[in-house]
Amino acid sequence: MTVSLPEVTSVLGSRSVWVVPKASAADADELTIADLTAGFKATCYIYGNGGTITGEQQRGDAPRKLCEVTTRQKIGTVNESISDIQYSYKPQADDADEANDMKAAMTFGDTVYLVDRLGVTDSTAPTISHFFNVYEVELGYQNRTQTGDDDQAEYSITQGASVISTAYDLQFAAS
Amino acid sequence: MSDLVRARHEGTDYTMSRFWAKRLGAEIIQSPTLNADGTRRGPTSADSGRTAKPKTTVAKSAAAKTADSATTEEKN
Numbered sequence: 001m002t003v004s005l006p007e008v009t010s011v012l013g014s015r016s017v018w019v020v021p022k023a024s025a026a027d028a029d030e031l032t033i034a035d036l037t038a039g040f041k042a043t044c045y046i047y048g049n050g051g052t053i054t055g056e057q058q059r060g061d062a063p064r065k066l067c068e069v070t071t072r073q074k075i076g077t078v079n080e081s082i083s084d085i086q087y088s089y090k091p092q093a094d095d096a097d098e099a100n101d102m103k104a105a106m107t108f109g110d111t112v113y114l115v116d117r118l119g120v121t122d123s124t125a126p127t128i129s130h131f132f133n134v135y136e137v138e139l140g141y142q143n144r145t146q147t148g149d150d151d152q153a154e155y156s157i158t159q160g161a162s163v164i165s166t167a168y169d170l171q172f173a174a175s
Numbered sequence: 176m177s178d179l180v181r182a183r184h185e186g187t188d189y190t191m192s193r194f195w196a197k198r199l200g201a202e203i204i205q206s207p208t209l210n211a212d213g214t215r216r217g218p219t220s221a222d223s224g225r226t227a228k229p230k231t232t233v234a235k236s237a238a239a240k241t242a243d244s245a246t247t248e249e250k251n
Contacts, residue, residue, distance in 0.1 A: 021195040023184050023218075038199070095194065107178045107192035109215065 009119040017042045018115040019105045028134035028167040034175040045102035050085035080163040131169045137161035181206040
């Protein structure tokens with residue numbers, strides 16, 4: 001019997017992240033490729049795999065009916081959260097410096113869209129045929145951190161955020 | 176939140192960072208970024224100062240209306 005494995009997509013170098021201001025669109029599905037281009041491409045600032053969404057599914061036991069001898073589980077609410085984002089910055093420069101663009105784009109208290117594209121080489125320009133995941137988030141405090149304690153460590157900012165809404169597998173119009 | 180400003184972009188006033196105001200070419204205006212209760216101030220109309228209505232298109236409104244009427248028919 002022939003074993004036929006489904007096609008898979010390598011993670012390495014195939015994730016791109018853009019930061020787009022809330023002023024660009026009232027809703028995630030109204031974003032366009034032009035909005036992405038006018039936004040800020042953050043891929044080369046972000047370390048590791050930050051900014052991934054988790055939907056924690058709550059479950060509960062349904063009230064037992066008189067005829068029931070077993071417990072029924074019911075699906076409850078979903079608590080969406082986003083993992084901390086760690087990105088590089090230049091401590092000895094102000095926000096006008098290109099090295100601090102990500103720091104300036106992610107100002108504490110601002111609401112932005114984080115647009116995630118998976119499975120396409122980062123150097124590929126976004127097009128109307130690509131699928132995007134969009135996370136509308138309110139940005140938290142920018143903690144000054146470092147990537148580690150070894151001789152390769154770099155200064156970084158680690159920032160949490162709260163999720164306002166998520167939308168998956170969106171395709172954007174050109175403009 | 177001291178780095179946030181009020182900026183006018185395409186007829187609507189938004190609370191945003193200076194970075195985005197500059198990048199979008201929005202005009203920074205002297206207006207509070209927070210409401211009286213300390214919450215973040217949402218988008219307002221540049222003309223009236225009232226809460227800005229979400230922008231929509233004819234196609235989107237029609238789709239919403241169709242979906243609404245379909246739900247009503249199901250109820251009936």
